[in-house]
Amino acid sequence: SDSYSLLILPGDGIGPEVMAEVVKVIDWFSANRGMSFDVRHGLVGGSSYDAHGVPLTDDTMALAQSVDAVLLGAVGGPKYDTLDFSLKPERGLLRLRKEMDLYANLRPAQCFDALADFSSLKRDVVAGLDILIVRELTSGVYFGEPRGIHADDNNPDNEGGRVGINTQRYTSGEIRRVARSAFELARKRSNRVCSMEKANVMESGILWREEVQWVRDNEYPDVELSHMYADNGAMQLVRNPRQFDVIVTDNLFGDLLSDAAAMLTGSLGMLPSASLGAPMANGRPKAMYEPVHGSAPDIAGQGKANPIACILSFAMALRYSFDEGQAASDLERAVERVLADGVRTADLMGPEGGTPVSTSQMGDRIVAAL
């Protein structure tokens, strides 16, 4: 079968710990499914800053461009809070997203049956929840120019004398391509997309709404499309999240809404994500996979972290980068089986108990279940 090239960037905090468990899973698929992985390793975020003085080196950036898929752990930590903006761990992540042009960020929010009681929401509101947020990832206010903090000395009304500026900027083309991703994904699910913006307040939101509608009308007339203001979207996600199937939204709204949606499930330690770009010469999309959770510096190095989000991110890699849908499902089922058996990392340990395991034991159990 094919050979798949991977770049592993464990990052900071619990990143290295959870990634070590993914490596076990990769090894299992090599040994048992005749897949061949060419795996490289690199640094990103604070760990790269510590070693090289920058949150991502040009060499690592070039390597990321050359592989079939990047697997990323997590970046950031209080240690780096005082660094200059351009050197912060996050800049490494944002550079990867931007230069690889990973415009479609897929964030499933799925409520696992065995874990539904962990949600702060009532079981009957979230049981069976399965939504997919498609977040635009390479444009908007994250990257728009002009940006920065400037002196505003000639303004006598401005106590403090500074001004901070960021620019929300979307082209119609940027909106159309991520809309297409959302409609394609909807066709494989229940054929419904809800697009969110603030078209009542922002002209960029009007353009967003019009272009998403244009793609629907001209290319996906079979898909049902609705529009919702993002503030109402935040409300509706809390009120009745199961009304949604696929949600498509911009970079900043997607950041908040996907985090809120993730928290609805009650099991942040379980949620993977995929960031996809245009197809490369070999037909595979540029791709990076990472857990939704952060670097959790408070529990780093203690064997407490849940590796499942990172392992399920690798399952997404199998599905979206390598077209190994069967292997992806097998891995997802192995995770479900281990959970159904009551195996629990600290974050999943509830009143009804279970078998407590460390990060590494959880990885072993999942490999054993495969």
Place this chain on the structure above:
Amino acid sequence: SDSYSLLILPGDGIGPEVMAEVVKVIDWFSANRGMSFDVRHGLVGGSSYDAHGVPLTDDTMALAQSVDAVLLGAVGGPKYDTLDFSLKPERGLLRLRKEMDLYANLRPAQCFDALADFSSLKRDVVAGLDILIVRELTSGVYFGEPRGIHADDNNPDNEGGRVGINTQRYTSGEIRRVARSAFELARKRSNRVCSMEKANVMESGILWREEVQWVRDNEYPDVELSHMYADNGAMQLVRNPRQFDVIVTDNLFGDLLSDAAAMLTGSLGMLPSASLGAPMANGRPKAMYEPVHGSAPDIAGQGKANPIACILSFAMALRYSFDEGQAASDLERAVERVLADGVRTADLMGPEGGTPVSTSQMGDRIVAAL
């Protein structure tokens, strides 16, 4: 005693219905508490567009500038969806906020004990919830220039050929003044403020963080201040909202986060808001009061709307504009008593039943309880 001048702008949808109940309450305070109100009426939003072709006339704007407080119902409706951006109902509301310079938007999210089961969250997560979101209301991406939709014809990579732009722009002075509002309010509560931005991604967020910290260090050293990224804020509101007391954030984040927080309580029809500006010559702040809920065109004119949010907005006017704290508390207690008696508009009617009442009957009950 003093005479208080009010401008009532019922607006669209259920606005006029709920405002009619506020008028009963105003009349009660005139008749029974020796207060004298000078009440004017005007149009805003779609109703103003229908009558005058604009969502707010210059005359109404001037009137709003001249009174002690504006009471607003709600604006908007599908009927106006196809209007040009500059004529949309929302523009009337935004013009009032901007020209009156109402920079501090107070949005309490309070969970009423009698209604805690309406929340989609578990009772033990939201019972007793009482947080106050202070949202900056006159700047940021809502008003920043440049803005608009433009042709982008010379960009061959831009399929569709358009670009949509909005500008997030904050001066240090704009941040400091709303921070002061938050710290003042915190001193009357539990002395804790959490400030939310995306300083890890946006320079305007860095400025926000630095200026809020500066105000705290130089003027409110007794108040505890923490900072949180807004995406984490969205998560934490869902996970454990009671960790917060006062939250201060910018216009756009405040829009989403306050709506999410409102929905946590399960009773959107109960939540008031106040928008405050600088003191006028008479010492009272420029002020507008409005319910958090929208115009709900689907139930307009049917006597189904819950007038409590609008009535509690008037209670905020008594407290913040007229310094009638006792009258405000009396009104709030009357509302609580009516709820405790099981009196319920349609939106509050749960499985355990209650006495169903119309919008107008709810107003009468509250007046009777006063």
